[in-house]
Amino acid sequence: MVLRVGWHREHFLSPLLQLHAAKGGFELVECPGGTGDMQxxxxxxxxDVCIALTDSLIAGIxxxxxxYKLIGRYISTPLRWAVITGKDSKYKEFNDLKGTKLGISRLGSGSQVMASVMSLxxxxxxxxxxxxEVKGSFKxxxxxxxxxxxxxxxxxxxxxxxxxxxxxxxxxGSVYTPWPCWMLAASPSADEQEVKHFLAALGEYTTSFxxxxxxxTENVAYVAKTFNQQESDVKEWLSTVAWYHDLAKVESKVVMDTLQTLEKAGVVKAPTTGWNVADFVNESVSTIV
Incomplete structure (x- = not known):
């Protein structure tokens, strides 16, 4: 059975698209609603597999x-979230947003989790x-x-x-994640050998990218054309982002730091026995480091 990989149309996924175009071997399933849609x-x-936001994946588990469980790491840098309002709205600064109704794509999505982090x-x-208020997708x-x-x-x-x-x-304004912003997750029913092969192949493309x-050179032109971005914006973005090369690892510190922040933000509640990183990771596919 061909591995079905969920993705969202964002420039961070450029290495995934390049791998698929060059080698195929898996099916791309677009998820317009982002991480919540993938979940x-x-x-x-x-x-079977998705590349999605660290905070939402961890909060879900x-x-x-x-x-699903975590199977690997993808982006090693934080994500910059824009705080977006209407062109003629009355909202000018963060404090204007107290007690208001915020739009989110789905319950448990990154748009909801980061709104809670913003509040914190x-x-x-x-x-x-x-x-x-759940609104589904970007439009x-x-x-x-x-x-x-x-x-x-x-x-x-x-x-x-x-x-x-x-x-x-x-x-x-903007809000930055306090953690590396993208990880990989897979269904427990996904073929583990296929997942390992996929991680190894994708790692070659993140390394190249x-x-x-x-x-x-090439990245700027590729992202600008594929995602309809201005080259100046692509260059600025590329100066802020980095990819992992060895993907089949999950960093214990990233999981624990994320959980602690999410707990402070009221997104998750720790069990009486405390958190155990192994509960979050498929160790048959990935190594906890």
Whole structure:
């Protein structure tokens, strides 16, 4: 059976697209709703593997999801989330967002988790916490801030920047993840040998894409064309991001640090026995380091 790999249309996934175009051997399943969409597809048995946001994957397992486990690491740097409002909205700064309704793609998605982290970083009390409105994908989220149905939503900075540049939406600011931002996860029913082969092949492409020579030439043109980005924005983004090369490892510190932040943000609650990293990782595929 061909491995089905869930992905979201973002420039971080360029090495995955290049691997698929060059060698094939697996099926790409686009998930427009981001990580929350991938989690739903894993649960429904519609995909076998995904490359998704670290925080949402870890939060899902911590909150009882059994449809996947972590199998590897992907991006070694933080993610910059834009805080996005409508072009003519009344919201100008973070404190204007206290107690408002925020748009999210899905429950448990990165857009929801990072909204909770934003609240933690801003020091908002219980009375200031925002509520959430599920909107599905990127377009309904943009529509919701312009209609006033929601105050803001959070989405990756460079994916959203063309819409801010065109005047469709407006940025209030940004929030950075306190952890390396992308990991890999797989269904327990996925063929482990196929998963190992996939990780090894993808690692070759992250290594190539991460090289200094490729960053300065080929990467810029590829990302600009594939994701309809300005070359100046691509160059800025490439200066902030790095990929792991040996993917079939899960760093214990990343899992624990993420869990501790998510616990402070009220996204997860530690069991009485404490967290055990092994509960989060398929050790038949990946090594805990």
């Amino acid at each position: 739903a597809k894993l649960k429904a048995g519609e995909i 911590a909150n009882g999801q059994t449809s 970083q801003q020091g908002w009390g219980p009375e200031d916490q925002p509520s959430f 309904p989220l943009r529509d919701s801030v312009n209609s006033g149905e929601t105050s803001v939503f959070l989405w990756e900075w460079f994916t959203t920047k063309p819409y801010a540049d065109s005047g469709e939406v407006r940025f209030i 991460d090289s200094k020579d490729k960053r300065e």
